[in-house]
Amino acid sequence: MSKPEFVYVTYIETTPEKLWQALTDGDLTERYWFGHRIASDWKVGSPFRFTHPQRPSPAGKVLISDPPKKLAYSWIGCTEETRDEQTSRVTFDIEPRGRVVKLTVTHDDLDERGKTLRGISEGWPMVLASLKSLLETGRPLPAAIKEELAHG
């Protein structure tokens, strides 16, 4: 097994159940994940996909589904540029730590020459910071909201 390329950690004042819901509910992901809605029945082996009104979205298959502790899915590139890259893998580990919950996101099996790698190293910190903000304050971070300002 090769070592993971990225390991991101954030501590969020919430419960494991609410965090699980935020990761798996399209109404919630839409608010903090650049407007992308996630959908799946979250059974192991089932497909999941993101949808976005204007942009291509990633998709994949559920690999591990152990609510509210561990979720993993395969990740298939969503743009013309990343479509031919190998499928990578995203794992979320949710651990209660006193008043807060530790969320660890691991992304591995990335194509080293690929564009996904670069996109992810910029995308995950923003998504996680926004997720934390949404769960703690009820508001996502401005940069990760869908472009409502651009449209209005």
Added chain:
Amino acid sequence: MDDVFKALADASRRSLLDRLHARNGQTLNELCDGLAMTRQAVTKHLAVLEAANLVTTIRHGREKLHYLNPVPIHQIGERWIRKFERGRLAALSELKRQLEKRDE
């Protein structure tokens, strides 16, 4: 947030973050390699960075690997940088980078 600023207010710790940025997922031995710091000093600095959540460690087989965790830095950025400033700031950073490159 105080932890993050304190952890970043040290050139040796920033250089450790730079090394992880260049290559993520290193062992203590790899991180010490070529540094003018004792192993104990590196261990101490890594503990401060880990406490501030700027570095994450995972067990991989028998090795302990260190990863750069930029999430807290991103939170600081988001606190004072608004959506439309981002583009202008990126343009300024790029301008500075280009101008300074010519002087080399």
